[in-house]
Amino acid sequence: MIDIVVEAKNLRKTFGGLVAVDDLSFSVMTGECFGILGPNGAGKTSTIKMIYAFSPPSGGTLNVLGMDISRHARAIKAKIGVCQQENNLDPDLTVLKNLEVFASYFNIPAAEAKRRSRELLELMAMEGRAASKPVELSGGMIRRVVVARALINRPELLILDEPTTGLDPQSRHQLWERLDVLKHNGLSILLTTHNMDEAARLCDRLIIVDRGRLVVEGRPPELVRRHVGRHIIEITDHNEPVRAFLRERNVPFESVGHRTLVGLENGEELCGRIKERFPDAACTMRMANLEDVFLRLTGRELRE
Amino acid sequence: MKLYPDISLRLFRVWQRNLIVYMQSWKVRSLPPLLEPIFYLVAFGVGLGSLVGGVRYAGEEISYTRFIAPALIAITVMNNAFFENSYASFVRMYYQKTFDAMMTTPLTVQEIIAGEILWGATKAVIATAIMMAAISVFGLISFPEGLLLLPIAFLGGLAFGGAGMICTALVPNIEIFNLPIFLFITPMFLFGGTFFPLESLPDWGRTTAVFLPLTHLVNLSRSSAIGRSDASVITGLAYLVLFVSASFPTALYLMRRRLIK
Ligand SMILES: Nc1ncnc2c1ncn2[C@@H]1O[C@H](COP(=O)(O)OP(=O)(O)OP(=O)(O)O)[C@@H](O)[C@H]1O
Numbered sequence: 001m002i003d004i005v006v007e008a009k010n011l012r013k014t015f016g017g018l019v020a021v022d023d024l025s026f027s028v029m030t031g032e033c034f035g036i037l038g039p040n041g042a043g044k045t046s047t048i049k050m051i052y053a054f055s056p057p058s059g060g061t062l063n064v065l066g067m068d069i070s071r072h073a074r075a076i077k078a079k080i081g082v083c084q085q086e087n088n089l090d091p092d093l094t095v096l097k098n099l100e101v102f103a104s105y106f107n108i109p110a111a112e113a114k115r116r117s118r119e120l121l122e123l124m125a126m127e128g129r130a131a132s133k134p135v136e137l138s139g140g141m142i143r144r145v146v147v148a149r150a151l152i153n154r155p156e157l158l159i160l161d162e163p164t165t166g167l168d169p170q171s172r173h174q175l176w177e178r179l180d181v182l183k184h185n186g187l188s189i190l191l192t193t194h195n196m197d198e199a200a201r202l203c204d205r206l207i208i209v210d211r212g213r214l215v216v217e218g219r220p221p222e223l224v225r226r227h228v229g230r231h232i233i234e235i236t237d238h239n240e241p242v243r244a245f246l247r248e249r250n251v252p253f254e255s256v257g258h259r260t261l262v263g264l265e266n267g268e269e270l271c272g273r274i275k276e277r278f279p280d281a282a283c284t285m286r287m288a289n290l291e292d293v294f295l296r297l298t299g300r301e302l303r304e
Numbered sequence: 305m306k307l308y309p310d311i312s313l314r315l316f317r318v319w320q321r322n323l324i325v326y327m328q329s330w331k332v333r334s335l336p337p338l339l340e341p342i343f344y345l346v347a348f349g350v351g352l353g354s355l356v357g358g359v360r361y362a363g364e365e366i367s368y369t370r371f372i373a374p375a376l377i378a379i380t381v382m383n384n385a386f387f388e389n390s391y392a393s394f395v396r397m398y399y400q401k402t403f404d405a406m407m408t409t410p411l412t413v414q415e416i417i418a419g420e421i422l423w424g425a426t427k428a429v430i431a432t433a434i435m436m437a438a439i440s441v442f443g444l445i446s447f448p449e450g451l452l453l454l455p456i457a458f459l460g461g462l463a464f465g466g467a468g469m470i471c472t473a474l475v476p477n478i479e480i481f482n483l484p485i486f487l488f489i490t491p492m493f494l495f496g497g498t499f500f501p502l503e504s505l506p507d508w509g510r511t512t513a514v515f516l517p518l519t520h521l522v523n524l525s526r527s528s529a530i531g532r533s534d535a536s537v538i539t540g541l542a543y544l545v546l547f548v549s550a551s552f553p554t555a556l557y558l559m560r561r562r563l564i565k
């Protein structure tokens with residue numbers, strides 16, 4: 001068994017003059033859930049489209065399941081499952097037929113396709129809607145069917161482009177639970193997201209990309225410790241005096257509009273002191289999370 | 305080396321997908337080819353035919369209905385294949401993202417497009433078979449020669465399907481299909497030897513018509529429906545085969561260019 005499912009070296013993708021993916025190198029290990037995070041337009045979709053052999057790389061080398069993507073696209077596609085960013089269930093077919101017909105593209109025999117389709121709809125809690133047409137389903141249901149469809153060929157690697165964007169919290173959690181089950185069964189998963197809760201919840205390891213470039217790589221808790229610390233103190237009032245106070249004590253902080261953020265390993269003492277000194281300043285302390293890392297490393301300005 | 309390393313029999317999976325969708329509503333879909341020739345034959349044959357009387361074809365006087373019946377089949381072949389691989393394929397490609405989903409499976413772009421064109425031709429054959437049944441009731445097809453209408457429909461379907469797919473690869477949006485229909489389909493419908501013999505056209509018109517695929521398809525259909533052939537059958541077949549050998553790879557090439565970014 002190979003222990004690396006995706007190996008990208010100096011991967012590049014250009015569209016005319018626009019560099020969408022710029023010299024990206026990373027590896028995804030067998031059995032792990034690997035995330036590609038980044039703001040809008042960072043190049044996440046462009047990257048994974050190359051990985052599922054949809055779009056040819058402009059440069060670099062890319063191996064998937066031990067095969068070179070430029071020479072073995074068909075063999076690779078037979079062994080991976082893909083959920084694209086846009087839902088593209090076949091609107092002319094029922095949910096069940098969607099899966100069965102998709103199975104035929106993999107040359108899976110009809111009887112086996114029927115069996116697997118029913119099994120997967122059950123796994124995704126969609127067996128009750130097997131006879132529905134896609135237009136009759138909610139966004140969350142559609143997404144679950146898309147995931148079921150991506151599993152029809154028993155893939156060794158599942159690739160998901162923003163699996164839960166646009167879903168309500170219930171649907172999101174339901175999908176996460178299913179993905180947990182799959183991961184537990186040993187499936188390797190590669191996903192893109194800009195939902196930090198999703199990344200923290202699902203990913204064993206992740207990279208953050210911005211403007212096509214790698215920003216950082218690591219395990220979510222490590223990244224939080226390394227780039228922010230354990231705690232975040234947030235002060236939303238009396239900014240000027242508080243900032244002066246922090247400067248005096250050489251405590252690094254971040255000013256975001258009317259808020260002042262301090263990330264540190266142990267914030268209890270400092271938070272107490274600020275509360276004592278500025279009783280009316282709304283000072284709260286919380287655990288640092290991946291979103292703090294993300295915003296710190298990719299900046300807070302809006303992407304075009 | 306294989307000429308088309310990216311095409312395997314898997315292309316029939318794409319064909320099959322379209323067949324499954326077609327069969328879901330085959331009754332409704334069979335109505336137009338069943339009723340259309342009847343409408344036309346009544347309007348043109350009974351209405352106009354009484355004014356026109358007979359038409360000279362291959363040195364012989366035949367009734368006007370007998371003259372236009374095979375042309376109606378050729379027109380149906382053209383419309384079915386062209387519309388299937390223009391509007392319908394465009395909807396699947398652009399709005400439904402069906403091709404995008406297929407491209408995440410072991411299907412290649414070439415197989416997807418080849419399967420689509422093959423389906424366009426198949427639809428033309430299905431429509432032809434239904435029309436033949438309707439027209440035969442009027443005794444306007446000679447058998448067994450008339451059975452050749454089916455393979456002719458398939459060849460014509462490949463030609464017009466390929467042409468439709470080339471348009472699909474090139475149009476920026478669905479409205480632009482009006483252009484090839486106005487410039488290509490409608491003139492052929494009117495002047496391709498369909499409702500009156502080519503001989504009635506001025507010289508330049510006849511010369512132009514010789515370059516149009518429908519002219520040859522109409523001529524082939526008429527030969528087989530009436531059961532008479534001459535050298536024009538060979539040129540017609542050669543023309544359509546050449547047309548398909550050029551349009552089919554062009555459609556594949558252009559669609560690959562459009563879909564793989
Ligand atoms: N087919 C294309 N032609 C031209 N430019 C493209 C194409 N696809 C993507 N791009 C550009 O490449 C850059 C990266 O886009 P990409 O879709 O990979 O971003 P993303 O990280 O997936 O963003 P999002 O979070 O919005 O989905 C963008 O600037 C985008 O405009």
Ligand SMILES: [Mg+2]
Nearest residue numbers: 044045046085
């Ligand atoms: Mg994207």
